[in-house]
Amino acid sequence: MMTTRLDHFIGGEHRAPADGEYLESTNPATLETLYSFARGTGADIAQAVEAAQRAFDSTAWQRTTPTQRGHLLRRFGDLIGQNAEELARFESQDNGKLLREMKGQLQGLPEYLYYYAGLADKVQGSQIPTNSPEVINFTQREALGVVGLITPWNSPMTLTISKLAPALAAGNTTVIKPSEYTSRTILRLAELADEAGFPAGAVNVVTGLGAEAGQALVDAPQLAKISFTGSTRTGSAIAKSAAGRFIGSTLELGGKSPNIVFDDANVSNAAMGVIAGIFAAAGQTCIAGSRVFVQRGVYDELLEKVTARAASIVIGDPMAEDTELGPLAFAAQRDKVEEYVRLGEGEGGQIAYGGNRPDVGLPGYFFEPTVLTETTNDMRICQEEIFGPVAAIMPFDTEEEVLGLANDTEYGLAAGVWTQNLARGMRMSQRLDTGTVWINMYRAMSPMSPRQGFKNSGVGVEHGLESMHEYTRLKSVWINTDEGPVADPFVLGR
Numbered sequence: 305m306m307t308t309r310l311d312h313f314i315g316g317e318h319r320a321p322a323d324g325e326y327l328e329s330t331n332p333a334t335l336e337t338l339y340s341f342a343r344g345t346g347a348d349i350a351q352a353v354e355a356a357q358r359a360f361d362s363t364a365w366q367r368t369t370p371t372q373r374g375h376l377l378r379r380f381g382d383l384i385g386q387n388a389e390e391l392a393r394f395e396s397q398d399n400g401k402l403l404r405e406m407k408g409q410l411q412g413l414p415e416y417l418y419y420y421a422g423l424a425d426k427v428q429g430s431q432i433p434t435n436s437p438e439v440i441n442f443t444q445r446e447a448l449g450v451v452g453l454i455t456p457w458n459s460p461m462t463l464t465i466s467k468l469a470p471a472l473a474a475g476n477t478t479v480i481k482p483s484e485y486t487s488r489t490i491l492r493l494a495e496l497a498d499e500a501g502f503p504a505g506a507v508n509v510v511t512g513l514g515a516e517a518g519q520a521l522v523d524a525p526q527l528a529k530i531s532f533t534g535s536t537r538t539g540s541a542i543a544k545s546a547a548g549r550f551i552g553s554t555l556e557l558g559g560k561s562p563n564i565v566f567d568d569a570n571v572s573n574a575a576m577g578v579i580a581g582i583f584a585a586a587g588q589t590c591i592a593g594s595r596v597f598v599q600r601g602v603y604d605e606l607l608e609k610v611t612a613r614a615a616s617i618v619i620g621d622p623m624a625e626d627t628e629l630g631p632l633a634f635a636a637q638r639d640k641v642e643e644y645v646r647l648g649e650g651e652g653g654q655i656a657y658g659g660n661r662p663d664v665g666l667p668g669y670f671f672e673p674t675v676l677t678e679t680t681n682d683m684r685i686c687q688e689e690i691f692g693p694v695a696a697i698m699p700f701d702t703e704e705e706v707l708g709l710a711n712d713t714e715y716g717l718a719a720g721v722w723t724q725n726l727a728r729g730m731r732m733s734q735r736l737d738t739g740t741v742w743i744n745m746y747r748a749m750s751p752m753s754p755r756q757g758f759k760n761s762g763v764g765v766e767h768g769l770e771s772m773h774e775y776t777r778l779k780s781v782w783i784n785t786d787e788g789p790v791a792d793p794f795v796l797g798r
């Protein structure tokens with residue numbers, strides 16, 4: 305059977321790779337080849353950046369009002385909704401996420417476009433007081449130019465739209481380099497943006513490897529900003545490159561998030577929160593609640609409920625409606641998760657459930673939901689991001705103790721707190737060193753709610769009104785309305 309071949313999307317059209325080379329994408333559940341895609345190089349990135357710069361400089365784009373950009377974004381959102389079934393299937397086949405989860409995501413994804421469509425004409429400057437009635441000083445926010453977006457494989461559409469929507473709303477043009485494991489949906493998004501009416505070159509996609517196409521995009525001299533979601537190590541290298549060229553970077557990086565259960569919590573709800581935090585999406589999410597701290601009074605009850613539910617999780621084909629846990633996205637990721645479980649055992653951890661490759665009748669990269677006990681927070685398995693369905697459950701005694709444990713990590717992305725004591729919940733939210741805190745819930749997200757990583761979890765803001773500032777620059781304008789003679793030229797004006 306002929307394999308579908310996907311080319312780059314540059315300047316409003318599909319273009320073959322400059323070097324003529326292609327890579328293959330594999331279904332992680334069945335190991336069947338899905339399609340081949342262009343292996344981008346610096347030459348392809350250069351074409352895409354040039355197309356984006358040309359679009360940004362064009363009279364048509366410069367004269368597109370913020371309100372008109374909002375109309376384009378709304379049309380883009382409509383088209384995503386109209387093509388939701390196709391997009392959901394593409395993404396499930398690409399990275400193994402549950403089809404029913406992807407259908408749910410696609411119901412909400414147009415809302416991101418609608419939200420930023422509404423913000424497009426609401427980014428304002430302000431008038432600044434001066435010491436002279438004849439002098440007016442005001443600020444205005446302007447688009448940056450060409451923005452590079454590098455997106456990951458775990459939630460490619462959502463995380464790409466989280467960057468693309470505010471970038472376009474603010475008036476920028478873009479070049480996207482998706483993960484080599486999930487190219488198809490991002491190429492489809494670019495086609496839909498073109499169909500929505502964005503000018504050719506406003507949204508470009510170059511596929512390929514991070515070390516080749518991704519690095520070339522980071523190094524592109526015309527780039528005004530880079531936005532990246534991925535590993536802390538890669539994010540650090542990108543930040544250094546951006547800082548050396550004095551351009552901005554928004555980085556959403558790793559996490560090792562604590563999910564904390566106090567003894568006054570609704571234990572049944574907390575157990576489901578633990579399950580959602582670490583086993584949903586097979587744990588392949590930066591906000592995974594991989595460190596579970598449980599107050600000693602409910603430790604045994606919580607552990608029993610979590611392990612019982614983990615044992616009943618249906619593992620299998622992500623396209624099936626009853627499946628609850630699909631495969632990991634690729635072989636190296638499954639191997640990494642397995643190595644960490646063996647490492648945890650070597651450090652003294654005990655497997656309460658899971659820890660192996662299940663036989664589900666498919667040859668893909670499946671791994672059991674895994675619960676480890678007898679772990680301590682200083683173990684590598686509790687300090688390093690695993691990015692898989694592995695939870696370490698640890699007891700604690702006091703609020704002060706668990707605060708120290710929860711904050712004792714290089715990461716600061718998210719945290720969960722389960723308690724019926726409102727005062728305690730507020731205290732914890734104020735003292736947890738993370739950008740997001742959920743109380744009596746976990747793994748919730750909205751385009752309206754800003755997300756920021758603390759410490760090694762990143763810099764900059766995604767989502768919310770604040771994210772629009774990530775894709776604009778602030779200009780201060782001074783106007784002297786006094787037509788009289790100029791004052792002393794050697795005295796600073798104010």
